[in-house]
Amino acid sequence: MKLGVSLRTSQNLALTPQLQQSIRLLQLSTLEMQQEVEQMLDENPFLEVQDEAAETEAFGVAQADAPVVPGEQLSERAGESERSGEAAEAETPTTDLPSDWEGDGSIDVAADDGEWGGDALARGSGSSGSGGSDEDVDAADIKGAHVSLTDFLHAQAGEFFLDAADRCALDYLIESLNEDGYLEDDLQDLALPLARSVEEVDELLHHFQLALNLLHNMEPAGVGARSLAECLQLQIRAIERSEDFEGDFRALEVARLVCAQPLELLARRDIRQLAQLTGASQDEVRTALLFTARLEPKPGRRFADVERNVIVPDVIVRPSGRGSAASREFTVRLNPEVMPRLKVHEVYANALRGNAGGGELQQRLQEARWFIKNIQQRFDTILRVSQAIVERQKNFFIHGEMAMRPMVLREIADELGLHESTISRVTTAKYMDTPHGTFELKYFFGSGLDTETGGSASSTAVRALIKQLIAAENPQKPLSDSKISDLLKEQGIECARRTVAKYREAMRIAPANLRKSL
Structure with missing residues (x-):
């Protein structure tokens, strides 16, 4: 083996902690991002939530401003006048800082540590715009009002006059039901772990059989069935x-x-x-x-106590102007309800500025500023991608899913100068509220099917057309997948029978033999 010294050059991509955090925040859903914000608020003392509405600064996203109706605008101006009068009477605190202070070494941040997303609503602040009306329903109240199947059955069981053994057997069977109301375990399997002898097994089976007969006569009908x-x-x-x-x-x-x-x-x-x-x-x-x-x-x-995950859109799209459908434009704005209103804690930051040391605290302050900047960048990217989607899929917003055009991630990536993986992260678990409903951003991307004219039709539009054909079919003679394929070819769309079956199953539509009316 020969030892030697050589010199070579290479290029490596190093992901800084700030860049890693930016990528991770970009791929999080709205709920996951809120959890991330709460965790950061608990861990970093320099980060806090802005409780009161502040003026929108250049540090925020200008496009996130929500339109205000004239009535609310007058009330807001009146409130601002009152607040300005109170501020004039209050004594303004001053902070003595060195004249040559140049910051703490942070880069690419605004000179002001004010909140970002000033128009957004603080979580738990109660300022939802409804004024605390009765229409606001707390999630805990909904959960408390829920009556489970076991509670409903136990209430009925309390009306039976049973001895202690039969009552325990009935309660045990009720607790053994699955969420659909079925008794999956055999009575023998339920009795064996509870018995200490063979004689007790027979006795328990007797009590369980009596309890099962009672359960079969309770509401809802069919509860306690084994199949x-x-x-x-x-x-x-x-x-x-x-x-x-x-x-x-x-x-x-x-x-x-x-x-x-x-x-x-x-x-x-x-x-x-x-x-x-x-x-x-x-x-x-x-x-x-x-x-x-x-x-x-x-x-x-x-x-069933099904967890209801209400989809909160990240982006809101609404038509602007009253022109014709062909010339109609759409405004794209971020949903202020999902934008956290964060800022650097001014008291702690000012105290740290007067301290020459505190390297660890300086790092925590830098992390707080990085986090606010990455949150801003996340919403900026979502807004840019959404605007590009609306521009390319304008016909969808005018005419509906039948007018969807084929589009892939690379088209948006090339237009915005971003990587295709970035577009994939942005469009995953992010939702857009449109005049036709709320859709995931990925919904607007789809492959194309060839047409007789040499163009292509979006797979989303083909699905919508298949759904329309099935909705208009004769229930006595439902359309088969082959017939649907032929009808699509008559309209110039080349779609094989297997592709029709795949699209139909994706839309959870039964085959022709099960759709046939009796």
């Missing part, structure tokens, strides 16, 4: 016992027989096979299928 077939049969039995039922009991009987057959036949609507197995006529089976279609396969659905 879908049993759930449907329990609902049919509950309808038979109902005093309000005035229908055909023969249809209920056939429906019970149909539910006892393999559910694959019920899903395929195989009327001929079901008629042979049940001994009923095809018309009776057809009526029974119509009846079973109205039953609830998941009795606990309406009691």
Whole structure:
């Protein structure tokens, strides 16, 4: 092995902590960014939330200004006059600083440490613009008002006169139900861990069986079933016992027989096979299928405590002016409700300026300024990308999804001078409120399908066209995927049958045999 000294040059990309934080904030969703802001507020003493509305500075995003109606504008001017009068009477504090003070070494930040996003609403400040009206509903109140399936069943169980053992067995079964209201475990499996001997197993099974019979007679009908077939049969039995039922009991009987057959036949609507197995006529089976279609396969659905993630748009798009549709323009602005109003704590920053040392504190102050700057850059980038999307997809905002044009990430990246990965981060988990609804920014990107004219049609527009064709079809003769493909070709769009099936399944539309009306 020969040792030697060599000299070579190379280029390496070093990601500074500030750049790493900027990239990470860019890919966060609105909820994740709010959590990041809260964590930073807890960890960094130089960062705080601006409680009162301040004047918008050059450090913020000018495009984020929300329009004010004339009535609110007059009230705001009156409030500003009162605040200016109070400020004139108050004593203005002064801070003695060295005349040669040049800052603390921060770069690329404004001279003022004022808040950014001054028009945004502080979280928890109560200044939502509604004036604390009764329409504001707290999330804790909604959660407290929710009644779970187990609570609903326990309330009914309290009306039964049972001994201690049967009451415990019924409560145990109620707590063993899944969120859909099904009892997934076998009674034997439930009894074995609780028994200390073989005799106790038999005794527990007796109590569990009695409790299960009571559970099957409780509301909602079908609760406590071990299978879908049993759930449907329990609902049919509950309808038979109902005093309000005035229908055909023969249809209920056939429906019970149909539910006892393999559910694959019920899903395929195989009327001929079901008629042979049940001994009923095809018309009776057809009526029974119509009846079973109205039953609830998941009795606990309406009691499920589903976490409702309300989508808060990051960008709001509204038409401007009253011109014709072809010449209509759209304004794009950031949603002030998702923009945190942050600023550097002036008291702590001023105290640190008079201290020559404090290297660690200087670093924390720098981190606070970096964080505010990166938050600003995040929203600036989102706004720029959104404006480019609206400009390229203008026909969508005028005519709807049928007018969507093909577009890929590289088009926006080349136009804005950004990397394609940056556009991908911006359009992920960011939402735009449009006149046609709220959509993720990724929704406006899609591949294209060839047309007879040599152009291309957006896959989003093709999906919308497929949905329109299915909505207008004859229920007695629904369109097959092949027929839809032929209809698209008649309109100049080359779309294979498999592509139609893929788009249909993505829109959760059933195939033709299941869409056929009985």
